[in-house]
Structures are given as structure tokens and as C-alpha cells.
Amino acid sequence: MARELQHGATIWDVARRAGVSITTVSHSLNGKGNISQATRERVRAVAAEMGYVADAMARGLRSSKMNAIGLVFRSLDSLGNYGPNGVDVFMKLAGAAASETLNRNLGLMLVPDLSRGPLPPFSMSLDGYIVFAPHLDDPVVALLEKRGIPYVTWDRDPGRPDFRNWVAHNDAASTRTVLDHLAAAGARSIAYVGGTDRNAWNFDCEAAYVAWCLETGAEPRIYHVPERDGVEGGQEVGGRILADGLPGAVFCLTGRHASGAAQALQERGVRIPGDLLVCTGSDSEHSRQHKPPISALDVDIPAAAAALVQRLCEVMEGASEPEPVLLAARFLHRKSTSPVKGRTKPRPGS
Amino acid sequence: MARELQHGATIWDVARRAGVSITTVSHSLNGKGNISQATRERVRAVAAEMGYVADAMARGLRSSKMNAIGLVFRSLDSLGNYGPNGVDVFMKLAGAAASETLNRNLGLMLVPDLSRGPLPPFSMSLDGYIVFAPHLDDPVVALLEKRGIPYVTWDRDPGRPDFRNWVAHNDAASTRTVLDHLAAAGARSIAYVGGTDRNAWNFDCEAAYVAWCLETGAEPRIYHVPERDGVEGGQEVGGRILADGLPGAVFCLTGRHASGAAQALQERGVRIPGDLLVCTGSDSEHSRQHKPPISALDVDIPAAAAALVQRLCEVMEGASEPEPVLLAARFLHRKSTSPVKGRTKPRPGS
DNA sequence: GTACGGAACAAAAACGTTTTTGTGTAGCTG
DNA sequence: CAGCTACACAAAAACGTTTTTGTTCCGTAC
Numbered sequence: 001m002a003r004e005l006q007h008g009a010t011i012w013d014v015a016r017r018a019g020v021s022i023t024t025v026s027h028s029l030n031g032k033g034n035i036s037q038a039t040r041e042r043v044r045a046v047a048a049e050m051g052y053v054a055d056a057m058a059r060g061l062r063s064s065k066m067n068a069i070g071l072v073f074r075s076l077d078s079l080g081n082y083g084p085n086g087v088d089v090f091m092k093l094a095g096a097a098a099s100e101t102l103n104r105n106l107g108l109m110l111v112p113d114l115s116r117g118p119l120p121p122f123s124m125s126l127d128g129y130i131v132f133a134p135h136l137d138d139p140v141v142a143l144l145e146k147r148g149i150p151y152v153t154w155d156r157d158p159g160r161p162d163f164r165n166w167v168a169h170n171d172a173a174s175t176r177t178v179l180d181h182l183a184a185a186g187a188r189s190i191a192y193v194g195g196t197d198r199n200a201w202n203f204d205c206e207a208a209y210v211a212w213c214l215e216t217g218a219e220p221r222i223y224h225v226p227e228r229d230g231v232e233g234g235q236e237v238g239g240r241i242l243a244d245g246l247p248g249a250v251f252c253l254t255g256r257h258a259s260g261a262a263q264a265l266q267e268r269g270v271r272i273p274g275d276l277l278v279c280t281g282s283d284s285e286h287s288r289q290h291k292p293p294i295s296a297l298d299v300d301i302p303a304a305a306a307a308l309v310q311r312l313c314e315v316m317e318g319a320s321e322p323e324p325v326l327l328a329a330r331f332l333h334r335k336s337t338s339p340v341k342g343r344t345k346p347r348p349g350s
Numbered sequence: 351m352a353r354e355l356q357h358g359a360t361i362w363d364v365a366r367r368a369g370v371s372i373t374t375v376s377h378s379l380n381g382k383g384n385i386s387q388a389t390r391e392r393v394r395a396v397a398a399e400m401g402y403v404a405d406a407m408a409r410g411l412r413s414s415k416m417n418a419i420g421l422v423f424r425s426l427d428s429l430g431n432y433g434p435n436g437v438d439v440f441m442k443l444a445g446a447a448a449s450e451t452l453n454r455n456l457g458l459m460l461v462p463d464l465s466r467g468p469l470p471p472f473s474m475s476l477d478g479y480i481v482f483a484p485h486l487d488d489p490v491v492a493l494l495e496k497r498g499i500p501y502v503t504w505d506r507d508p509g510r511p512d513f514r515n516w517v518a519h520n521d522a523a524s525t526r527t528v529l530d531h532l533a534a535a536g537a538r539s540i541a542y543v544g545g546t547d548r549n550a551w552n553f554d555c556e557a558a559y560v561a562w563c564l565e566t567g568a569e570p571r572i573y574h575v576p577e578r579d580g581v582e583g584g585q586e587v588g589g590r591i592l593a594d595g596l597p598g599a600v601f602c603l604t605g606r607h608a609s610g611a612a613q614a615l616q617e618r619g620v621r622i623p624g625d626l627l628v629c630t631g632s633d634s635e636h637s638r639q640h641k642p643p644i645s646a647l648d649v650d651i652p653a654a655a656a657a658l659v660q661r662l663c664e665v666m667e668g669a670s671e672p673e674p675v676l677l678a679a680r681f682l683h684r685k686s687t688s689p690v691k692g693r694t695k696p697r698p699g700s
Numbered sequence: 701g702t703a704c705g706g707a708a709c710a711a712a713a714a715c716g717t718t719t720t721t722g723t724g725t726a727g728c729t730g
Numbered sequence: 731c732a733g734c735t736a737c738a739c740a741a742a743a744a745c746g747t748t749t750t751t752g753t754t755c756c757g758t759a760c
Contacts, residue, residue, distance in 0.1 A: 034739080054718095059471070
């Protein structure tokens with residue numbers, strides 16, 4: 001009994017103590033089979049009293065369901081660093097996904113990178129995967145595909161237009177929202193600063209920017225900064241932008257680039273929002289804490305996590321692939337893009 | 351063959367194709383048993399060609415090793431919110447722990463909260479746990495203890511002085527470092543702002559503060575703000591501190607409180623570091639991005655993760671419990687605690 | 701020539717479930 | 731009362747490994 005109460009209480013122990021067979025125990029606990037209500041309740045009581053929890057591996061082996069899914073951050077992998085400052089989207093998503101999976105009684109496993117090194121022992125047994133921001137020809141996606149493991153992605157897979165199990169923001173619409181907002185706030189020309197990762201976010205936002213310029217007759221000014229360069233990369237591009245002639249506004253996809261660029265420009269005398277509007281496509285501590293706070297597109301993380309897990313569960317249950325899920329990003333209007341009365345001419349540079 | 355190459359290649363398939371028994375396959379791949387070198391290599395080649403990976407659950411069932419550990423953030427649980435802004439320690443630690451466990455071919459599972467709701471199916475089968483910041487009489491710790499599941503904690507368990515499998519900063523020493531630094535920078539009186547979670551961090555830092563005051567003859571001024579109140583809580587306590595008379599320095603344990611307090615005080619005309627020095631016990635985006643940047647104690651996250659995983663592995667292998675691991679926090683000296691020449695008298699308040 | 705021993709492998713048990721199939725009893729029908 | 735059904739439960743198979751125990755073959759010692 002002492003033994004039973006601790007670590008290894010098995011279905012046999014419960015059966016013996018309840019005076020029934022293991023079949024009856026299993027059926028009672030899982031609400032299956034044909035068991036009288038009285039027996040069912042008695043067995044449940046005994047199991048609860050013993051603190052019996054079915055061994056996850058035995059159950060998984062039998063039913064070939066692991067009851068856990070994997071989460072892999074491709075963009076973090078490409079950063080080569082699992083603790084980049086200010087990329088708090090990841091933690092939020094991991095946390096939100098964890099509580100979302102818990103609601104469905106699933107576990108969530110963090111899997112750094114499947115494409116290099118020996119495979120973590122569990123990785124190929126998981127029931128499904130959430131792949132965050134797959135890049136072009138992503139080997140992780142290829143592996144999952146080859147193994148026939150269900151997966152969903154955040155952001156579409158840029159190389160596989162036929163794949164539809166993804167959830168993302170409507171990047172084209174969001175980009176337009178930002179650009180329209182900047183134009184309405186008085187910006188004549190708008191520079192665009194994107195990243196260099198070859199993922200859909202970068203592709204789609206840039207395409208939307210180019211299209212918007214075409215429509216409005218604006219001259220596109222596009223800069224690229226590697227994601228991994230972070231705030232320093234933003235500072236550097238700020239210098240380049242100033243050297244090329246100050247535009248009316250800058251739209252930086254990542255919050256760290258926006259913060260760095262704004263900082264570099266402010267240090268050289270550019271007033272924000274007086275001389276220049278700044279906006280970012282990805283809210284973070286950097287944009288919130290900047291002086292002035294930088295307007296941003298914001299991900300509704302819980303909604304994203306919910307949609308991803310929901311879709312993954314559907315896929316795991318073999319649902320026919322419906323349309324991708326498009327979420328709307330919220331636009332957070334902050335001081336950095338407030339129209340200023342009596343707007344002055346840009347002072348430094350051009 | 352087509353079947354074998356995809357999802358369900360089992361040890362039988364490998365055995366059949368290699369013309370041996372499953373025993374031989376198992377032994378060959380695991381480097382056990384008495385197998386001729388030639389056979390061993392042939393089997394390995396066949397397995398590799400078929401992309402065979404032993405089923406984690408079958409293996410786990412047999413060897414009662416899950417090859418995965420759980421990570422549970424108690425302080426996040428108490429925040430009731432898995433995406434708190436600026437608490438980036440968590441993501442960093444999760445990421446660092448994930449890559450650390452991967453190096454040992456272990457999986458890392460995120461487990462939100464074991465003490466409420468139905469248990470996640472896997473939680474009781476994991477090989478071990480890392481519990482981040484357990485609080486007093488923590489039910490999660492109690493559960494693990496009852497189940498006999500090995501675990502280590504970040505921060506000691508405040509209610510169990512005999513438990514020694516923990517890794518933490520030397521909070522007493524760190525607190526002294528900060529206070530000495532503030533005093534050396536010219537602060538006569540130093541106010542202390544702690545959290546309300548009943549964990550070792552709060553207890554030990556406050557105790558060290560009190561002891562330091564006793565030694566130096568300073569008058570203790572202690573404030574408490576709930577962790578969950580974040581920046582707003584910091585702003586509120588900033589007002590209280592001002593009302594009670596401006597001290598020479600404020601030491602806020604959490605970065606969000608520090609940022610809020612500094613902000614509230616600055617808005618009321620207090621100059622930092624001119625009139626007041628501010629320092630925090632936990633670096634975050636808030637402290638880094640504040641104007642001026644706030645001095646902080648910084649966790650070496652990769653080192654912490656490495657120590658935790660290392661210790662957990664030792665415990666899982668049944669090592670006799672050695673001493674706890676004490677890491678040194680780095681002190682990041684920033685503008686907010688720079689001595690100012692010709693220090694002025696505090697202006698507002700007292 | 702029988703006995704012994706080791707090398708190289710195979711057979712079978714075990715891990716703890718879930719699920720399929722079996723079994724016995726009771727009640728009902730004709 | 732034979733035969734059928736429904737009910738409540740038990741026995742056994744299966745899941746894919748690892749590990750323990752066998753088995754075969756062959757060389758060598760007595």
C-alpha cells in the first residue's frame with residue numbers, strides 16, 4: 001500500500017484494490033465500455049484515492065498518441081541565440097501555446113532545431129508541430145513532411161503556396177494600414193526597413209509596400225537589416241537613411257530595428273515625430289519604452305496561439321485542409337506617429 | 351518498402367531488411383550485447399537508410415525513462431498570465447534550458463501549473479523537473495515530492511531549508527553589492543522596494559537589506575508591491591516614496607517596479623541620478639530602455655540554465671545531494687546610479 | 701569422442717496501457 | 731425449456747522497445 005501510493009501505482013494495483021479487472025479500471029476511467037454506474041464510481045474513487053495517473057508512455061504506446069505537440073521557433077533558430085533581448089513575442093507565444101495546449105490536455109514541448117545534430121528522442125513521436133515562421137526551403141518543414149507528422153505554421157511557408165495549414169496576420173492589409181496612417185499623418189515619403197530572413201513576413205510586407213508605392217506614386221526606398229543585428233543594425237540603418245536624405249517617415253518591420261534607427265536619428269538631431277514619423281511592424285519592449293513611444297503593429301498573441309493550436313488539432317484529427325487563418329494585427333497609435341502642427345522642414349541631411 | 355520509409359518504420363522492419371532478429375538490431379544500435387562488428391555496421395547502415403528512429407514511447411515504457419524534463423515557472427503562474435511584458439528572464443531561461451537539454455538528448459516540456467486543474471497527461475511521467483522560483487509551501491513542489499519525481503529549483507525553497515538541490519544567485523551578497531554601490535555613489539538613505547510573492551528571492555534580499563541597514567546604522571525603509579502590478583505598481587510606490595520624503599536611492603527588486611517608480615518620480619521633477627539613484631535587482635528591457643538606463647543585477651541565464659540542467663541530471667542519476675549551487679549576479683552599472691558632482695539637495699518632498 | 705566454453709545470434713518476457721474478444725448470468729420470448 | 735439478447739465484467743492480444751534467457755555452432759581440451 002505504501003508502495004502503491006507513491007510513484008508506481010499501476011492499473012493493476014487499482015484493479016486489485018477495487019476488486020475488478022484492469023479492463024474494468026481502464027473502461028471506468030475513460031468512460032468507455034459497458035460498466036455499471038456503481039462499479040464505475042467505485043473504481044474512480046479508488047483510483048483517485050491512490051492518486052493513480054495512467055502512465056503516459058504505456059498509453060501512448062498503445063494508442064500511438066503522444067498527447068503532446070512540439071513548438072519550434074525558426075526565426076529564433078536563425079538568430080542562433082535563444083535569448084535575444086526584446087524578442088518577447090516568442091515567450092509570449094510559448095506561454096500562450098502552453099496554456100492553450102493544457103486546456104486540451106496536451107503537453108507542449110520546446111524543440112530548438114530539428115534540422116541539425118542528432119534528433120531529440122521525442123521529436124519524431126510528437127503528435128504534431130507548430131512551426132513559427134518557417135523560411136524558404138525550410139529543412140524542418142521538409143523533415144516533418146517526410147515523416148508525415150502533422151504541423152501548422154505561423155506565417156505561411158513562402159516556398160509552398162499550396163500548403164494551407166497556417167495562421168498569420170494579414171501582412172498586406174497591415175502594411176497598408178501603417179502606410180496609410182503615416183501618409184495621413186503627413187509623411188510625404190516613407191522609407192521601409194525590412195529584415196533579411198527569407199520568411200513570408202519579410203516577403204509579404206515588402207511586396208505590399210512596393211504595391212502601395214506604385215498605387216500612390218511614391219518612390220520606394222527599401223533598406224534591409226539582418227534580424228540578428230538588432231538595435232545596432234537599426235542604428236546603422238538610421239545613419240544610412242539620414243545620409244540618403246530624411247524621408248517623412250520610416251516603417252521598420254522589427255521593433256529592435258525601429259528603436260535603433262530612431263535612437264540614431266534622434267542623436268543626430270532629428271525630432272520624432274516633429275521631423276520624422278517612425279513606426280514598427282512588431283511591437284516589443286523596445287517600441288513601448290522608446291522616447292517617444294513608437295507606434296506599432298501588435299500581435300494578439302493569445303488569439304494567435306489559440307488559432308494555431310486549434311488548427312493543429314483539426315489537422316491531427318484529419319480534417320480536410322480548409323483555408324488558412326488570417327488574423328488582423330492591431331495598430332497601436334503612439335506618439336512617434338502623431339501629426340505635429342506646424343510641421344517643420346527636415347533639418348539635417350537633405 | 352514505401353511504407354517502411356515513412357512514418358512507422360519499426361525495429362521489425364529493420365530486422366527483416368537486415369536479415370537479423372530484433373534483438374540484434376536493438377543491440378547493434380545501442381552498442382550493447384555481443385554482436386560482430388560486421389553485423390553491427392550493416393544493421394546501422396540499414397537503419398540509417400530507412401530513417402529508423404526508435405519509438406520514444408516504447409522505449410520509455412520499457413526503460414521507464416522518458417528522456418524529457420519539465421519546466422514550470424512558479425512566479426509566472428502567480429502572475430496568472432503567461433505573457434507578462436518585460437519578464438524576459440523566462441523566455442531566455444526556457445530557451446537556454448531547451449538548448450541545454452538538447453545537448454544531452456533530452457526534451458524539454460513546458461508545464462504551466464501542476465497544482466490546479468487536471469494533470470497534463472505527461473506531467474507525472476517526466477524524468478525530472480526544473481521549478482523556477484517556488485514559493486512558500488508550494489503545492490507543485492509538494493506534488494513532485496509525493497510522487498518521488500526528481501526536481502531542482504531556481505532559488506531555494508523558502509520553506510524547506512533542508513532541501514539542497516537548488517541553484518540561485520547569492521542574493522545576500524548581491525544585495526550588499528548594490529547597497530554598497532549606492533552608498534559609495536553618495537546615497538545617505540536607501541529605500542527598498544520588494545515584491546509580495548513569498549519566494550526566497552524576496553525574503554533573502556529583504557533580510558540582507560535589513561542586515562545591511564543594521565550594520566551601517568541606516569534607517570530601513572521598506573515598501574512592498576505585488577509583482578503582478580508591474581510598471582503601474584512601480585509608479586504607485588514612486589508616489590508613496592516621494593510622499594514619505596525622498597531618499598538618496600531606491601533599490602527595486604523587479605525591473606518593472608524600478609522603471610515605474612523612476613518614471614513616476616521623474617514626472618514629478620525628481621532628477622535621476624541627480625536627485626535620486628535608482629537600481630533594480632533584475633535586469634529587463636524596462637531597466638535597459640529607461641532614460642536614463644537603470645543599473646541592475648543581471649542573471650547569467652545560460653549559466654543558470656546549464657547549472658540547473660546539470661544538477662537535475664545528477665539528481666536523476668541518484669547522486670547524493672551535494673551543496674546548492676550559488677551563482678554570482680553581475681552588477682551592471684548604468685547612468686541611474688552614477689555619482690553626480692555637486693549633488694543637489696532633494697527638491698520636492700522633504 | 702565427449703565435455704566445456706565462448707561467440708553470435710534468436711526467442712521470449714516484460715513494461716502498462718487500450719481494445720478486441722470471451723464468458724457467464726439474468727431476463728425475456730415462443 | 732431452448733434460444734436469444736442484454737448486461738457486466740474478465741481474459742488476452744497488441745503496441746515497439748529493452749533485457750534476460752536460450753540456442754546453435756564451432757573450436758579446443760581432456
